[in-house]
Amino acid sequence: MSRFEIYSPEGLRVDGRRWNELRSFNCSINTHPNAADGSSYLEQGNNKIITLVAGPQEPSSRSQVNTKQATLSVTINLTKFAKMERSKSSHKNERRTLEWQASLVRTFEKNLMLHLYPRTSIDVQVHALQLDGGILGAMLNGITLALIDAGIAMYDFVSGVSVGLYDTTPLLDLNSLEENAMSSVTIGTIGKSEKLSLLMVEDKVPLDRLESVMAIGIAGTHRIRDLMDKELRKHGKTRVENSSN
């Protein structure tokens, strides 16, 4: 039996949010202008993520050269201090990490105009400084911001969030306590559309409930898109002001 009321009959979650509320969301871009071509820092609840993009650049080895389009790679680094307990392994070659990397690559391959950059590679590194549930969604958002900062052509924002199902109630943007207590779905949406670029279901979710889960998830991603958009415009504005001075 869990020590907490995960979702109380009064409709409050373990951290005080209601079912359809996102966690606090903060982001900034161009945080590491000297270290990478594009970078972002993102806080989604207690998830803290730095994303660095290098490229388009010449591939380090010949074998990676693709004459048709750029080669996209994503490396995830879950730092050893990111969880409550210091972990011994670096999580580098864990199945789960590799799977995330693969699905992130697949998601962005569809959304980037890679054919504009043949014979190059675009390398994305994600460093998770702190983890608190729904990390895959947070990584989608972080990568989107860093890619925009790097100036790589893309069709639209990709924004992600996780949604859980507690009994019959869908809960938006799970933290780690909630994630451990219920099955969840991670959704990635393109822009303000209802097109899904990612749908990751790691546990079982009953098919007849999936629709309500996705509906609240899509609404959540749209809200995140707006927050990212606002930050980008603010950043753009200061940049324009700085350059004109």
Add this chain to the structure above:
Amino acid sequence: MATVQQLRRKRISDGLTVTQKVFVRSRNGSAQKVVREHYLRKDIPCLSRICDICPNIIVPNAAGELPKFVLSETPQELQGLGKHYVVVDANIIIQSIDLLENPNCFFDVIVPQIVLDEVRNKSYPIYTRIRALCRDSEDDVKRFVVFHNEFSEYTFIDRTGNESINDRNDRAIRKTVEWYTNHLKGKGINIVFVTNDRLNRQAALKDSLVAKSLAEYVDMLPNSEEIKDLIPNLAPISGMSSKMLEDDPEGHGAAKAEFSFPEYYSTSRIMGGLKNGSLYQGSIQISEYNFLEGTVSLPTFKKPVLVLGQKNLNRAFNGDLVVVELLPQSEWKAPSTVTMDSEHFNVNDNPDNDGEDDEGEPSGVLDDSGAIMSDKDRRLLAQSAILAQKSNKVQPTARVVGITRRSWRQYVGQITPTSVDPQSSGTQNVFVILMDKCLPKIRIRTRLAKQLLNKRIVISVDCWPENYRYPLGHFVRDLGDIESAQAETEALLLEHDVEYRPFSKKVLDCLPKEGHDWKAPEDLTDPEAIRNDPLLPSRKDFRDKLICSIDPPGCVDIDDALHAKQLPNGNWEVGVHIADVTHFVKPGTALDAEGASRGTSVYLVDKRIDMLPMLLGTDLCSLKPYVDRFAFSVVWELDNDANIVGVDFTKSVIRSREAFSYEKAQNRIDDETAKDELTLGMRALLQLSKKLKQKRLDAGALNLASPEVKVHMDSETSDPNEVEIKKLLDTNSLVEEFMLLANISVARKIYEAFPQTAMLRRHAAPPSTNFELLNEMLQVRKGMSISLESSKALADSLDRCEDPNDSYLNTLIRIMSTRCMMAAQYFHAGAFSYADFRHYGLAVDIYTHFTSPIRRYCDVVAHRQLAGAIGYEALDLSHRDKQKMEMICRNINKKHRNAQFAGRASIEYYVGQVMRNNESTETGYVIKVFNNGIAVLVPKFGVEGLIRLENLTENPQSAEFIEDQFSLRFVDKNGVSKEVSVFDKVEVQLKSVLDPATSKRKAQLLLK
């Protein structure tokens, strides 16, 4: 120096801010810093109907429902408090939940979230009870609300640097009280904070809030006289945290330091000990023969570890989860061969002078209770220890050093007459002997001692401080006179945790509106009927089949019926038709929830406690003859040797041609003149069932026995007047075989469809240690043995245990073997691997319960899963979720066990009543020999009793217990030397006596 650290709060939007909860916890011996987000909001309503602000701030939940405003605009008005709501703290809830549930007090109560969390962590059952109070508060008698003070921006507080967590939480409660007080100030409603914590109360008074202790508050109530007795009984203990206890209205006086249990180890020491392997944790079982002997089964030891004596047991109750420490090897012993029960132990202790000598008790056998008790205790223990060493069968012993979880619940018992002072009319301390003889007596304070004498009462245990010899409790309610059938039945049901209250309105609302006039549609293709029930066309029409039911006489809830018909190819079509309960009991309804929580119907001698309302159980679902009923049918094609050629599952509509009793069916089959088709079908069924049974026995199915009897009631006075051993006819096994076949077929089908969550039933093979003692007794006394290699070997060896001179011996051994078996259990398929699905007793690889959905919830689930498996309707989520299935299984396992115990206890009670009128001499068998007595089973009445050494001989000292021979040698009352051993056939005189200490009627046996 500690500094006050203001944590950062960040505003996210209007009415929502986020902060961080930071704390350090120890995990696996090292410190760990935990950081969690914590959102504070302004939209948490006060939920008072009088409030005109909060209705504007509320928001709907995911289902679009708005919170209900519950607290009354005209709450109870008291002298000095005015109209008021009550805020309670966690200890009040934990200790006085009964009082909060009482419909005559505590009408409008606010439970702060921080309090609820504490309750949840300390006792989950009480948490569910308080949550149920909040949930049901719409009915307007009791109005309980939870206020999420931790999430409200107005009431959340940060912990200051030098504050302990408890102090911070107390302050949070006071903050809530303060907020409510100010919030409702203009509305003429006061807030009263009820807590027994003096410091907290003082702090509240300093903030000019209204705070009362529970006793003070109850005193102010108009009906305080009747409620006072229900206040929990807590002793003042020096050195105990000031939180829990104080404010005893009169003060129990200084606790006597003379007697004292060893203190429990600190939490950190226990955690450390468990980790480094010096301490062990397990649940303790108190021996039913000796309440001072407990065993703890630990995975590290092959045999259970013994805990002997009061001090070593250290206040553990039967079933508690305890932490034990092994004693040095020099103190290891064998299980004692002495019987002892709390009823006859220390009858003269004085409840007022706990642990101290008292001034002259009336009618004492022992004069100086305190001293003699411990001496006697020690002597008996020493005696058995010596004997143990002789026979070299020592077991490790241990002592309890901590209790992780108490198994305390409400108990039924009665006040011991000797502890009541007839002169006193005020409050006095009295002892209550509990029905469960594994438990010690409880000390309660009551003003009603005299009125409650000779009544069965319900009490609740509050605490057991280390300097009290007996646990302290309080009176909850009175069930009625001892030996009145009604009080005894209710006591029995309470004691076995059987829900027997009538079904609530919410549940009854789920029944079909037509009531008894409900009819199965005449025509399954009728569009009108299909509109009401879209699944109707997928039912098959079996109304042309010659179906009949065979049940015990007088059975009204008929859940199975059968038919057989010869097919043109010579094979047999055999159908088992089970009442289609799930047509009426849909998942997610209140009816379903009630059925799931009851788990099973309970059959007592004079009463049946239904799992489902009468309308369904005895009418709409019951497969009564001559009417159309919905059924779930399993239809096989069997060849002449009863091999399954094919099987089909379908929902159907049937019409039973006749409802037979076992006897009538047997007569009909035996009647050679009857040549109609129905009888032919029944004869075929009988033939096939015999073949099925033979096959099952060949595979190694066990044929065990239990001393089951049936009590006949006088039809006019409904007094029990005769006891009969249950008879078995061929037709009994006819029905049984086909039910087994149906269960097995269904189990395979649902496992195939739902490999993770299928509802199944397993029966594990018994560990050989269970049979050790029985085997040794058999070896020594009879030169026989039981083989445990496989169920087949066991069955065969049981068959071989025959004594040509005594035909009952075989049955006796079967009865005793049954007691060595493991209990069968319900589980979901994901919980075990396929190899462990095996049902040992039936010798099949997979099994479930499908055939009695009216009286068992497992069958209801199996029905739904089968309906899902055949594509009749989609399976509900709750039966596709492992966790939920796990919870269902755990509950029905418990309820099933309780129902069995309750049924047996009921028979035992009525057998006692029967014997009251007919004293007789019967044949009995010795089943166990102790140092100071023998246990005898009397097959005719199915009763088991203990004959104490004092009743066997004039001179107990001369008796000799020969342990390795399992015999007791003594000189009987006529001066003749006698020796009695296990399995001996003895003549005993049976009479029913009312035990003066416990007012329990039981069979007393005397050797002839």
